[in-house]
Amino acid sequence: MSPADVIIDLKGVSKRYGVGDAESYALRDFDLTVKRGEFIMIMGPSGCGKTTLLNILGLLDKPSEGEYILNGQSIERASERKKARLRAKKIGVIFQDFNLIPHLSVLDNVTLPMVYAGYTKTHRELMADKVLDRFRLQEREYYMPYQLSGGQQQRVAIARSLVVDPEIILADEPTGNLDSRSSHVVMEELKEIHSEGNTIIMVTHNPALTSYATRVIHMLDGQIDTDIKTVDDDDLPQPVEIHFRKRKILKEVKAALSGKKSEDLDEEEQITEEEER
Ligand SMILES: Nc1ncnc2c1ncn2[C@@H]1O[C@H](COP(=O)(O)OP(=O)(O)OP(=O)(O)O)[C@@H](O)[C@H]1O
């Protein structure tokens, strides 16, 4: 495998809380290399550092020591602006308790990440429509979160995490508050997203779900206890598919905005590299 296939690299990462006698490590000298297209499930007892790990990967928290390299770039040296941009465009996060904004409709919840990512209103609505359609949530566009079941709320949260087409999806016990039927629906959606070449790192307490993973990591006391790959690196979904899909969506949005069919866009109207990023 070439180095380009590595999307995440943690080197000797520690997260320390407290000082002196009260000092404790949530993560200790943690190494993790993730290839593009992996679907990793993280398991382990309460307090072993799973959420801490996801928070660091999602740029919501900083390591006390060690290095985090995302897409070949060291995060420590990235500016706050660059980090915010990476967070908005490259990483989708899904939580156990859905974390929808209660006073915003389904549509407004889903478009929120695109506001942060700097898309125009028309762009946002077009992309939200597509993603809500995909998750069969379009008829609930104007519902408020409290009018939805837990399973529907989590599907809105997944739609929200995917609306900017991130390459990495981090999910902290996404099925923890769902019944088995809704849990199944959510897992099938994550499976589909993975098959399109996205990288997923998911925390779960449910061993039955590990059949969806390409790699299962058990943690203990802030470290990796066992790490088992069940799919060969060569058989992971190809990143080229992500690229293709992203171009296609951008092209459709651009075409819709200019009132043309996407195949009729002029040369100069084609997607520039800057837009693609
Ligand atoms: N802000 C904080 N201040 C002090 N200690 C913290 C803080 N956040 C987490 N910890 C500690 O870090 C350790 C790891 O916590 P973390 O939330 O990562 O565990 P977890 O594996 O996600 O557990 P669970 O399965 O219960 O969600 C715990 O011992 C916790 O008490």
Ligand SMILES: [Mg+2]
């Ligand atoms: Mg946790």
